[in-house]
Amino acid sequence: MTTTATQQTLSRRPRQRRIGSHVFLLLAVLYFVVPLWWLVVGSTKSNSGLFVGSGGALWFNDEFALWDNVKQLFTYQGGIYWTWMRNSFVYAIVGGVGSTVLAVLAGYALAKYRFRGRNLYFSMLLGSVMVPLTALTIPTFVLLSQLGMINTMWAVILPSLLSPIGVYLVRVYAVDAIPDEMLDAGRVDGAGELRLFFRVALPLLRPAFVTVLLLTTVATWNNFFLPLAVLRDPQLLPVTVGINQWQALSNAGAGGEQVWNLITTGALVSILPLIVAFLALQKYWQGGLSLGSIK
Amino acid sequence: MTSTTSAAPATAQRARPAGGRRGQSLLDTKRQWWGWLFLAPFTVVFVLFLLVPLGYAFWLSLHTKGIATGGESVFTGVANYVRVFTDADFLSGMARVGRFVLVMVPIQIGLAVAIALVLDTLATRLSKASRLLVFVPYAIPAVIGALMWGFLYSPRFGPANDVFGLFGLAAPDFLSRDLVFGSLVNIVTWQWVGYYMIIVYAALRAIDPSVYEAARLDGAGNRAIAFRIKIPMIASSMVMIVVFALIGTLQFFTEPTVLRSVAQGAIPTTYTPNMYAYSMAFSYSQFNYASTIAFALGILVFIGSYVFLYATRKQSGLK
Structure with a gap:
């Protein structure tokens, strides 16, 4: 008697809760998706259609101007938008891959080699994770300008190679992922240290490698403060700084400089590569982003 | 630690x-x-792009160069630090990012944990799709996110007038001096909750489910399991994301800078310490003072996160 009663409440409870949970989730998803929906809709509108249109802010107008907008991206200011996109790719790929390679090498060394000064090095590394990187931008600018490197691609790429958090993540991961016995067995068989790294360590570090690569690539792709400070030549800007300039000019007023349709379409095109990358690499980052937080 | x-x-x-x-x-x-x-x-990179700039910023902050010194760099000791810690603009900027931390960090973490807890109890197709959709804003550069919300807030482009019109109300001006703080909180929350949620979710998945069964036998309800078992067991991930959020928020720069051109007058160039340092460096060419601001901010961020890590060393397992 009592058991059936409790079973009933047990089975009813979860269902009610599930409805509540799903409603909560739907509301949350709505919040996260609506701005993107607005961007998709906005990029199908012409410059004037963004202000006055049949569809309102959250629906398509009768006029569908997406292809015209994309074409205009190729012609406006000599197609500078695509130069910005290329620059963003160069910065993100060179900065992301470079900093990941450095982080994997350093994290492996800190996890698997015993040498004088290792603990001190690791403490410094942990301390540097707490240094706000933007605090370094202004002195970096002054240093680079004394070296005559301002306004070159190197001014963005070289500082982007620094990723203390990447080293930390690889080190935490490598401690458990690479058994010492495996390395020692390799050494007994006469394998050199480089060979051990490439043949034994690297394959085991793959999840950490992919995660750090995603984190650093996203960080470089999103970077705004550094390129804003060290670049003047419009031809060298990444797409983030470039679109922001269009927006600032459009807001400042002059009629011919108002390119709202290019801002919306350009913004949409610029976010597609990363969204596609994240969807394609799901199985890596879903577990990997929590590296270092689970013990 | x-x-x-x-x-x-x-x-x-x-x-x-x-x-x-x-x-x-x-x-x-x-x-x-x-x-x-x-x-x-x-x-090499660590020395060239972290230690050297840090040391150089410190050196710059101890010197002054300007019309008063005849264009020469002169050693002025702690004078710049006396100036910065009595500078109303710097102090109000620091107070503002402090307020951002107090408001924004709990909202972001609370929302992230709530969504992760709900996702953890469901295994439906909807929950899988929502996990991805909630995460998507992380893949969008802060500049683009701020731009998009700038459009949405704007009475000219945004849907606010339509939405509030449904209820016969006039839309509030999200970009006014009074509301811009909340509008910025919303942008950052939108951008980062998904990332924090993924970290919390992964930590929740790593808990052995037999713990829940044992608790259920002891008569614990779902709420008790969530608050008494799940949240304490993921404390170390929570500490980590709070530190990320704390460091990120104190460096606040991109979103207010982007929103500035839309919200004319509501966001001054001294809105956050980083914006202040930027304008001192690039609008006024006061690199010494800008470095002092950056260095002072760096020290405060470092102390802030260190104190937080120390205070939560039991929860995080770092000692």
């Missing part, structure tokens, strides 16, 4: 080679070099 994490493997390694002391130590010295060799490339 380093002693426990790094000392354990060190002692384990030290204990192992018991036999062949001599040959081992010879090998060790050779291997030491390999350790440094693997570390070398990162170390």
Whole structure:
């Protein structure tokens, strides 16, 4: 008697809760998706259609101007938008891959080699994770300008190679992922240290490698403060700084400089590569982003 | 905090080679070099782009160069620091990012944990799709996110008038001096909750479900399981994301800078310490004072996160 009663409440409870949970989730998803929906809709509108249109802010107008907008991206200011996109790719790929390679090498060394000064090095590394990187931008600018490197691609790429958090993540991961016995067995068989790294360590570090690569690539792709400070030549800007300039000019007023349709379409095109990358690499980052937080 | 994490493997390694002391130590010295060799490339970057700029910023902050000094760089000791810590613009900027931390961090973490807890109890197709959709804003650059919300807030482009019109109300001006703080909180929340949620969710998935069964046998309800078991067990991930959020928020720069051109007048160039440093450097060419602001901010961020990590050392397992 009592058991059936409790079973009933047990089975009813979860269902009610599930409805509540799903409603909560739907509301949350709505919040996260609506701005993107607005961007998709906005990029199908012409410059004037963004202000006055049949569809309102959250629906398509009768006029569908997406292809015209994309074409205009190729012609406006000599197609500078695509130069910005290329620059963003160069910065993100060179900065992301470079900093990941450095982080994997350093994290492996800190996890698997015993040498004088290792603990001190690791403490410094942990301390540097707490240094706000933007605090370094202004002195970096002054240093680079004394070296005559301002306004070159190197001014963005070289500082982007620094990723203390990447080293930390690889080190935490490598401690458990690479058994010492495996390395020692390799050494007994006469394998050199480089060979051990490439043949034994690297394959085991793959999840950490992919995660750090995603984190650093996203960080470089999103970077705004550094390129804003060290670049003047419009031809060298990444797409983030470039679109922001269009927006600032459009807001400042002059009629011919108002390119709202290019801002919306350009913004949409610029976010597609990363969204596609994240969807394609799901199985890596879903577990990997929590590296270092689970013990 | 380093002693426990790094000392354990060190002692384990030290204990192992018991036999062949001599040959081992010879090998060790050779291997030491390999350790440094693997570390070398990162170390170069670490020195050139972290230690040197940091040291240089400190050097710049101890000097002054300007019309008053005849264009020469003159050693002025702590004068710049006296100036910065009595500078109303810097102090109000610091107070503002402090308020952002107090408002924004709890909202972001609370929302992230709530969504992760709900996702953890469901295994439906909808929950899988929502996990991805909630995460998507992380893949969008802060500039683009701020731009998009700028459009949405704007009475000219945004849907606010339509939405509020449904209820016969006039839309509030999200970009006014009074509301811009909340509007910025919303942008950052939108951008980062998904990332924090993924970290919390992964930590929740790592808990052994048999713990819940045991608790259920003891009569614990779902709420009790969430608050008494799940949240305490993911404390170390929570500490980590709070530190990320804390450091990120104190450096607040991109979103207010982007929103500035839309919200004319509501966001001054001194809105956050980083914006202040930027304008001192690039609008006024006061690189010494800008470096002082950056260095002072760096110290405060460092102290802030260190104090937080120290206060939560029990929860995080870092000692």
